[in-house]
Amino acid sequence: MNIICNVNGREIAVETRPDKKLSALLRDDLNLKGLRKGCGSGRCGSCLILLDDQLVASCLIPAFAARHKNIVTIEGFSQTxxxxxxxxxxxxxxxxxxxxxxxxxxxxxxxxxxxxxxxxxxxxxxxxxxxxxxxxxxxxxxxxxxxxxxxxxxxxxxx
Ligand code: FES
Ligand code: FES
Missing domain, CATH: 1.10.150.120 ([2Fe-2S]-binding domain)
Structure with missing residues (x-):
């Protein structure tokens, strides 16, 4: 499936699968390595990002849920x-x-x-x-x- 979302101020279209987590999409497909691979279960906080201005553990969010949303990772935030x-x-x-x-x-x-x-x-x-x-x-x-x-x-x- 193809989703459109805004990542660090840029609108992008990206291919994902129903079982892919947002953390994997950002790190592996979009090469945003600032968010870390940690527990994978929402406990350690190392994969935190801003999704529509909410602080979320991206390892808990299916990538498709970011459709039409604004994502900010440390790579984008570091410009502020x-x-x-x-x-x-x-x-x-x-x-x-x-x-x-x-x-x-x-x-x-x-x-x-x-x-x-x-x-x-x-x-x-x-x-x-x-x-x-x-x-x-x-x-x-x-x-x-x-x-x-x-x-x-x-x-x-x-x-
Ligand atoms: S990797 Fe630990 S909260 Fe996401
Ligand atoms: S895990 Fe980074 S300073 Fe402790």
Missing amino acids: KEFTDIVTAFKEAGVHLCSYCAPARVLSTAYMLRKHIMPTEEQINDIISSVQCRCSSFSHLKKGIVQASIHFSRRKDNG
């Missing part, structure tokens, strides 16, 4: 000012991420800050938990996200 805000904030807060989790961490942070520019502690904890990682410090991540919210707010204030 929000990406620069988050990466800068993480650096300032001393957050060190490996290349395995960084794409999902950045996208999930952006998703939350778009909804809650001044997130509560609970919202921050929830978004941190959406991406599994045992190697970076929780408190650094928290600091990084708070710092990112400051960058988001400043940019909003400056128009």
Whole structure:
């Protein structure tokens, strides 16, 4: 079956099968390797993407469900000012991420800050938990996200 969708700002037509997951379509067919192959069952968060502005685990979504939808992966998101805000904030807060989790961490942070520019502690904890990682410090991540919210707010204030 052929589907049309918008990937990182470009409308594309792509062939898929009913049993293909969106993560496989993006990684294997469209060569968007920023999203990672992880648990394959919605638990680890390494395959997170934005689908019509919702944060979703792409390993749980059939590729055909992306028909006529807007997909943003880290490759597209990295062209935005929000990406620069988050990466800068993480650096300032001393957050060190490996290349395995960084794409999902950045996208999930952006998703939350778009909804809650001044997130509560609970919202921050929830978004941190959406991406599994045992190697970076929780408190650094928290600091990084708070710092990112400051960058988001400043940019909003400056128009
Ligand atoms: S690979 Fe999708 S949540 Fe783990
Ligand atoms: S999995 Fe990437 S820093 Fe822990």
